[in-house]
Amino acid sequence: MMTTPVEQYVSEFANVKANLPGPALPWLDIIRKQAIRSIDRNGFPHRRHEEWKYTDISSIADTFFQPVQGTAPTLLWKELNALGLDFTDSYPMIFLDGRYTPLFSDSLKPPDGISIESLQHVLTVNPESVKKHLTRFSETGSNVFTDLNTAFMNDGSFIYLSKNAKMTQPIQLVFVSTSQKEPVVSQPRNLVILAEGAKASVVQRFISLNQNSDYLTNVVTEIFLDQHAQLEHLVIQEENFSTSHINTIRVQQNKQSHFASQVFTFGGGLTRNNLDIELNAEEAECSLDGLFMANGDQHIDNHTRVDHKKPSCTSRELYKGVLDSNGRGVFNGKVYVHPDAQQTKAFQKNTNLLLSKNAEMDTKPQLEIYADDVSCSHGATVGQLDEKAVFYLRSRGLDETKARDLLIYSFVEEMIQKVRFEQLRDQLRNTLNVKLSATDERKEIN
Amino acid sequence: MKIKKTPFKLRPIVNSERRHVNNNRKPMLEIQNLHVNVEDKKILDGLNLTIKPGEVHAIMGPNGSGKSTLANVLAGRETYQVTHGKIQFGGQDLLEMSTELRSREGVFLAFQNPIEIPGVNNMVFLKAALNAKRSHQGLEELDAADFLKLIRQKIKTVKMDEGLLHRSVNEGFSGGEKKRNEILQMAILEPKLAILDETDSGLDVDALQIVSEGINSLRSPDRSIILVTHYQRILNYVVPDYVHILAKGKIIRSGDKALALEIEEKGYGLNDLSQSA
Numbered sequence: 248m249m250t251t252p253v254e255q256y257v258s259e260f261a262n263v264k265a266n267l268p269g270p271a272l273p274w275l276d277i278i279r280k281q282a283i284r285s286i287d288r289n290g291f292p293h294r295r296h297e298e299w300k301y302t303d304i305s306s307i308a309d310t311f312f313q314p315v316q317g318t319a320p321t322l323l324w325k326e327l328n329a330l331g332l333d334f335t336d337s338y339p340m341i342f343l344d345g346r347y348t349p350l351f352s353d354s355l356k357p358p359d360g361i362s363i364e365s366l367q368h369v370l371t372v373n374p375e376s377v378k379k380h381l382t383r384f385s386e387t388g389s390n391v392f393t394d395l396n397t398a399f400m401n402d403g404s405f406i407y408l409s410k411n412a413k414m415t416q417p418i419q420l421v422f423v424s425t426s427q428k429e430p431v432v433s434q435p436r437n438l439v440i441l442a443e444g445a446k447a448s449v450v451q452r453f454i455s456l457n458q459n460s461d462y463l464t465n466v467v468t469e470i471f472l473d474q475h476a477q478l479e480h481l482v483i484q485e486e487n488f489s490t491s492h493i494n495t496i497r498v499q500q501n502k503q504s505h506f507a508s509q510v511f512t513f514g515g516g517l518t519r520n521n522l523d524i525e526l527n528a529e530e531a532e533c534s535l536d537g538l539f540m541a542n543g544d545q546h547i548d549n550h551t552r553v554d555h556k557k558p559s560c561t562s563r564e565l566y567k568g569v570l571d572s573n574g575r576g577v578f579n580g581k582v583y584v585h586p587d588a589q590q591t592k593a594f595q596k597n598t599n600l601l602l603s604k605n606a607e608m609d610t611k612p613q614l615e616i617y618a619d620d621v622s623c624s625h626g627a628t629v630g631q632l633d634e635k636a637v638f639y640l641r642s643r644g645l646d647e648t649k650a651r652d653l654l655i656y657s658f659v660e661e662m663i664q665k666v667r668f669e670q671l672r673d674q675l676r677n678t679l680n681v682k683l684s685a686t687d688e689r690k691e692i693n
Numbered sequence: 694m695k696i697k698k699t700p701f702k703l704r705p706i707v708n709s710e711r712r713h714v715n716n717n718r719k720p721m722l723e724i725q726n727l728h729v730n731v732e733d734k735k736i737l738d739g740l741n742l743t744i745k746p747g748e749v750h751a752i753m754g755p756n757g758s759g760k761s762t763l764a765n766v767l768a769g770r771e772t773y774q775v776t777h778g779k780i781q782f783g784g785q786d787l788l789e790m791s792t793e794l795r796s797r798e799g800v801f802l803a804f805q806n807p808i809e810i811p812g813v814n815n816m817v818f819l820k821a822a823l824n825a826k827r828s829h830q831g832l833e834e835l836d837a838a839d840f841l842k843l844i845r846q847k848i849k850t851v852k853m854d855e856g857l858l859h860r861s862v863n864e865g866f867s868g869g870e871k872k873r874n875e876i877l878q879m880a881i882l883e884p885k886l887a888i889l890d891e892t893d894s895g896l897d898v899d900a901l902q903i904v905s906e907g908i909n910s911l912r913s914p915d916r917s918i919i920l921v922t923h924y925q926r927i928l929n930y931v932v933p934d935y936v937h938i939l940a941k942g943k944i945i946r947s948g949d950k951a952l953a954l955e956i957e958e959k960g961y962g963l964n965d966l967s968q969s970a
Contacts (some may be wrong), residue, residue, distance in 0.1 A: 423970030
């Protein structure tokens with residue numbers, strides 16, 4: 248009988264578990280074993296599963312992706328430079344296939360009260376510092392991808408800001424995939440903890456070194472914001488079109504904390520972004536912004552969930568999608584207002600631009616309200632470029648392609664302007680231009 | 694920039710304003726027996742119009758007479774179907790040309806309702822428009838510094854606040870600011886044929902005067918202007934060489950400035966007019 252990928256993960260786990268970081272930590276051992284048992288029991292979700300209705304992950308479920316283990320080789324400067332990344336005014340951490348590579352370790356040191364470490368290092372040297380929070384927000388059994396990450400957890404980042412510590416530069420976590428042809432899964436795991444009054448910005452970037460490699464990125468990030476803490480969190484995904492990408496972020500917010508998320512998805516063949524936020528104490532605030540652009544055969548699925556658990560919290564959400572060629576987009580945004588959460592303010596919006604008749608968008612904004620004194624709204628639109636505006640631009644001498652690009656740019660620029668860091672805004676605009684011109688060239692060929 | 698208010702004053706028609714007209718030149722625009730449908734409804738029904746270089750023609754008419762349709766057809770709006778007729782522009786077949794080609798060859802339409810384009814910087818837009826035209830003409834594209842120099846000079850003609858250059862195209866502009874932005878685009882693109890579609894609508898007297906001065910400063914022996922308007926008010930400032938009355942899809946009367954004054958006094962009186970035409 249053929250072994251299924253799930254069986255292969257289970258037997259792979261048995262083979263490598265002694266070599267995973269922190270083998271002597273009983274608490275971690277228990278968590279890992281729970282996770283692998285849960286994978287064995289539940290398997291991968293089918294499209295009959297409500298949460299996966301519009302996203303077919305059989306290409307992932309039918310393949311065994313070899314989990315990447317060990318420590319990373321050192322990346323050379325010239326290889327890094329070739330990626331065209333700009334680390335001006337930022338604190339970078341580079342990961343190769345999910346493993347930290349200490350490229351900047353000598354030159355950078357975070358300010359007092361702030362530690363920025365690789366997770367592997369922490370699990371080896373000082374596991375007590377992560378024991379309290381690691382995996383606490385991602386209970387096993389709720390999501391097979393999170394379980395897969397937990398079972399094989401190997402490296403990632405641990406970011407800790409003590410009381411009132413402030414990090415002014417953005418911490419840039421750059422995840423580079425070096426995969427050639429072999430199906431591997433890189434599974435970075437990030438833990439971000441901001442103590443009372445702390446303030447930071449974290450950027451996750453995902454890049455492929457090779458344009459035709461077929462791999463899976465399965466990243467899990469857990470974030471805890473204590474009272475008055477403020478975190479800006481950006482995800483910029485530009486992986487190649489043959490990859491699959493699952494990004495799961497879970498956030499717990501204490502009183503009057505503020506979380507601002509921006510998720511930009513340009514790359515990946517199949518992408519699923521999960522963003523779950525729990526507003527666990529009064530007057531916590533979060534804003535969720537997203538921009539996704541699918542062309543070719545890309546499929547981009549954004550699932551968000553905001554749990555308003557206590558009174559007087561605010562959530563605001565805006566996701567914009569641009570779907571071209573055979574691109575498919577999914578937006579599923581749930582706002583859940585618990586009975587205790589009076590005076591909740593929750594606003595959610597998803598607007599989408601369809602640029603081709605073969606493109607498709609499934610959008611499902613959901614409000615579930617169990618409190619009576621709330622102010623909530625939600626809405627979704629799917630539209631096309633305004634032909635009057637195209638005509639206006641053409642009447643000023645711009646050709647049709649340029650006119651359309653400018654209007655797409657006009658639609659997405661709002662999201663780019665929300666990014667506070669100029670160097671990132673510039674890089675996002677570059678990525679956008681490359682993506683638009685690639686689409687235009689293909690149109691000219693067809 | 695503060696705009697000085699000047700009291701409303703009717704400007705006399707002065708002969709010098711007609712100095713550009715030279716009737717021996719070849720037509721800039723020749724429209725012959727033009728029939729146009731919009732969503733299968735006939736809007737223009739055999740319209741004829743000839744305009745020579747340097748001339749200013751006012752086209753007046755009641756709502757729904759086809760004024761804006763004519764303006765849009767000249768600029769190449771694809772939702773308007775030309776079912777019959779010919780349009781020659783400087784000896785070329787205008788109907789064969791794409792919207793952008795018409796623009797680069799010198800056709801300019803000032804929109805009745807200029808479109809707001811959030812997120813696109815007005816200056817970037819203006820520069821892209823000018824450079825599209827320049828590269829079509831085989832000229833070198835202007836860089837940012839040269840363009841800035843040019844626009845600083847042009848913006849004075851429409852007395853526009855320089856701050857509007859750094860905002861998104863027309864976004865949050867007042868009605869008057871949008872119209873001035875249109876005239877600024879015209880000043881930069883220096884068209885051969887400018888069609889101003891109800892540029893006077895929604896303007897107060899001060900804004901009307903500023904916009905009119907901008908238009909007047911762009912009058913030249915090589916530039917023809919079509920002023921599409923509902924009211925003769927703007928014609929007190931921009932004095933036309935000819936006035937045409939458009940009704941039910943064709944021009945039913947033509948004359949000079951006096952015709953516009955007559956219309957203002959007596960109204961279009963369509964039934965009488967069509968009988969006498």
